[in-house]
Amino acid sequence: MTKKERFDKVFPILEKKFGKAKAALNYETPFQFMIAVILSAQCTDARVNIVTKELFKVVKNPEDIRKMDIKTLEEYIKSTGFFRNKAKNIKLNAQMMKEKYNDKLPRTIEELLVLLGVGRKTTNVILGDLWNIRQGIVVDTHVKRLSNLIGFVESDNPEIIERELMKFVPKKYWFEYSHYLILHGRDKCVARRPKCLECEINKYCKHGQKLINK
Structure with missing residues (x-):
């Protein structure tokens, strides 16, 4: 499975799960x-x-x-x-x-x-x-960790990760991609205790499949 094919499987599942992407931070200006x-x-x-x-x-x-x-x-x-x-x-x-x-x-x-x-x-x-201006992809700790686990990238360098993701994630989804991975990292793919067996995208996640196969 190519990275693009993997993305095309994973993204719609997360989109359906989390809905419209919006900031969790409160502000007026x-x-x-x-x-x-x-x-x-x-x-x-x-x-x-x-x-x-x-x-x-x-x-x-x-x-x-x-x-x-x-x-x-x-x-x-x-x-x-x-x-x-x-x-x-x-x-x-x-x-x-x-x-x-x-x-x-x-x-x-x-x-x-x-x-x-x-x-x-x-x-x-x-x-x-x-x-709603997309000039890049946000790579925080969740996005870095999940992008590696799922199988989208093999790097710990945020700049390299961003460049690699921009090759196959459509520009119109750059903001949503980060938003969904951050939310999924807090919900199912928790760093210390990932819930791989319950995870909605485990069929398309390299790390998840390894654990399930064991």
């Missing part, structure tokens, strides 16, 4: 969403939503962050982990948005990567969620 994505590094979406529920009462746009003392920002986001570095990046990010983009969030990978705390994974999330 594009700038708020970027902050939420930055905070989500090494942190659960559920925890980020708890934190931003209070933070976003006073932060709507970059100007609100520029006016906020960094210690105050750190207190708001403390429970997301690595809060000092995140607060520093968010503050510098807000300043750079004023200097470079007139406080409007840009819509290209190249422009977004200029902002501190915004890596390639973050840019793909922002572009896909906010504007």
Whole structure:
């Protein structure tokens, strides 16, 4: 079975299971969403939503962050982990948005990567969620792990994984592919205790078939 043939079997099953792809992070403005994505590094979406529920009462746009003392920002986001570095990046990010983009969030990978705390994974999330722009595939820990287990790639390098996936995943599904694998990684393909016998895609998963055959 080729990678494309495997994808054509797996994707419709996950699409039927999870339905329309949408962000798990809560926000009202594009700038708020970027902050939420930055905070989500090494942190659960559920925890980020708890934190931003209070933070976003006073932060709507970059100007609100520029006016906020960094210690105050750190207190708001403390429970997301690595809060000092995140607060520093968010503050510098807000300043750079004023200097470079007139406080409007840009819509290209190249422009977004200029902002501190915004890596390639973050840019793909922002572009896909906010504007349905597909310039790449989000490769987080779930996508990396599941893409290898299913048999789509053989690499631990996110950039290589993204390039390989883009060869056979249709561009119109780039955002959904990542979204479904993340959800499936939380539901059935859990890192420490994968539920392979219960998994909906086990017939088309290399790892799942190995375990079932044993």
